Amino acid sequence: SQTIHQWPATLVQPVGSPLSLECTVEGTSNPNLYWYRQAAGRGLQLLFYSVGIGQISSEVPQNLSASRPQDRQFILSSKKLLLSDSGFYLCAWSVGRSGAKNIQYFGAGTRLSVL
């Protein structure tokens, strides 16, 4: 069966520090991978998605970047965190070439607090 892992579960970082969140998927190959952010009082917002190694699409311009160094690994990064980067970050995966017909499966999330 497929599983998705995110770490760390919680993170407290000072403003201006770097960020690296990691997500890995097991039990499937060539998944579509997604990073979402859920800010307090707001809905889930897609940040990045990837349909293959080295292929990253950004949905929202911001202080963050994403990379996919391996087929089942998706990393969310920042060089310098801002207060507004605080939130709950969720990684998700799906399979298939048509994004509209896929079921997305989510990880447990990372709670990021920037102080």
Place this chain on the structure above:
Amino acid sequence: KQEVTQIPAALSVPEGENLVLNCSFTDSAIYNLQWFRQDPGKGLTSLLLIQSSQREQTSGRLNASLDKSSGRSTLYIAASQPGDSATYLCAVPPGAGSYQLTFGKGTKLSVIP
């Protein structure tokens, strides 16, 4: 641009009651609609997926319906239990060529023992 609305934002019911959560979307040209559950501080758990050709989908005490023409979906929870307390989110997939699920902001359900 697709917009998804969930009403009410919060709902509190006594244990044992049947309840309905509502989801509406502006663009009826959808492939499917997905209902998720999110416990506090946790990720999302997929509950039900209704394909555009379906009217209903059932899983245990949960029943989801879809009316594409009116842009509405409902999630019916029978005989609610305290363990059903969570935030329930609905989401619709993007149009052709896009990968972005559009989510509602959710309904926070509290089932009181």
